[in-house]
Amino acid sequence: MSSLRFRGAGARVNLVGLDRSLADVVDLVRDVGHGILLPEQSGGGAHERAPDTVVRIRQLPDGVHLIDGELLPATPDEAAASVLGAVDRALLGASRCLSVHAAVVAGAGGAAIAPGVSGTGKTTLAAAAMQHGLRLVSDEAACVDPHDDVLHPYPRPLGLSRRSRDLLGLPTPLSGPVDEERATAPSLLGRTVPTDQLVRPTVLVLAQREPAPFTGSVTEGSTGEGLSALLANCLNTGLGGPWTPEEAWARLAELVRSLSVVRLRYSTPKDGAELLGSLLG
Amino acid sequence: MSEVVGRQSETVREMALGDELSLFDSATGRAVALNSTARDVWALADGQTSVVEVIDTLARAYGVPPEDIADDVRRTLDLLAEAGVIVPTA
Incomplete structure (x- = not known):
């Protein structure tokens, strides 16, 4: 054993x-x-x-x-x-963190949190950002420390569909865990933040996919909308969770005050990754 | 008699975020973001003032004719009601 x-x-x-x-x-x-x-x-x-x-x-x-x-x-x-x-x-x-369903990537200028529910392209965007040179903090959850405005990394394997793999130019794996999505080692895409290294977020990204031929834009976002988006994507609030929704709202309000909020519109994951790269230095 | 605005729900807590306001409704567990104009409308939602009075009050404060903001004020009141943060006066 x-x-x-x-x-x-x-x-x-x-x-x-x-x-x-x-x-x-x-x-x-x-x-x-x-x-x-x-x-x-x-x-x-x-x-x-x-x-x-x-x-x-x-x-x-x-x-x-x-x-x-x-x-x-x-x-x-x-x-x-x-x-x-x-x-x-x-x-x-x-985890005792307040966990928010989000993709999180880090660059020299800090980390970006992009909250979103499943199926909105978080994982593919995070994967493209890694290929662009940013480091993966998590494709699944922004794990907010209960007391400090820092995140605990959670760079788990990325669940990528065949379509996402095609968009990212990844070869079809010969072996590996299969699910509805195939778990992909982050190392195939780039670098991750070590799990013992705390990350300070700097940007909250309200990401929105647009149909081609639109390429991308970054505009100033609303702090209040950012807070609403974070709260709506909390993973461990409510019944049985360690946080009540009201506690989560208050904690996330503290966090969002320390962030700049942007609205990122992009067509392809590569476009989105390049814009994230420009935000994070 | 003129239509009366709804009143702020007792289940709502508010928090200022710069010029914006975040409303948390413990009845739904959701937060609603208000920009500075919506914040002004929210502040006047007392369940007693008429919609026309709200429009006139804000028009005076902004220095614009009431008809310029009437639609926006009504739309904001509708959105606040849809979000459940203002409720009809009993």
Whole structure:
């Protein structure tokens, strides 16, 4: 039995119960998940912080595995996708940050937060920004520290559809976890911010896709609209969440006061990435 | 009798963001952003003043004829009502 340790969103998760029959799955998880994967434990001294959550894989007598009580798929690709999904839920669930559904990328001049619901192109924009030289903080969540106006990086594997991969000029992978979207190692696209390095955001981006032949524009945005967008995309507020919506509103108001708010309109992810690059130096 | 504006909902909290105002409605968990003009309309939504009086008050404050802003004021009142942050007077 071995374990893998992950860090992201200011939380730590140990994945335990990886027996030899899951070696292929572990290799795939290592391949695409190394942005959030911690190095192998070196002795496990007393200084080592305990994980916030443990995700267990259990093997049943008939040889099948369960993760989070769900059957682990038999094929390594699909099993790795399930494992990464469970780690994703565990990290965000354990995080004490205020998590906002957003793409976050960083440059020399700070970091940009682009909030948005699923399907609005956040991940593809983040991927294009990486190809443009910006560093990935997260394609999924801006994890706002409870007290300081900084973000905890969460550079998990990027879920890219075939269409997104085509737009980004990525080759079809020969192997790797598959889901409805294929998990893609951030290292294939560029650099990530280490998960132990806090990031100071400088820009809140209200991004909007436009049909071609429009290329792109950046205009001043409304601070109030920015706050509304952040609040509408909170991931861990309300029932069972660590933040009430009102607490989140107050915390995000503090954050948004420290940011410049821009409205970014773009047609292709490459156009959007270039504009983000100009905003972040 | 002239139409009366709605009143500010008791479930709403407000926070100034420069010239703008953010309204948080605990009934919906959502925030609504008001620019400086909408903020002025919001401030007059007391559930007692008539819509015409609101238009006249703001026209005097801005130094413009009432007809120049009447549509905008009515539209803003509609938007505030749709967002649920002002409610009809009982």
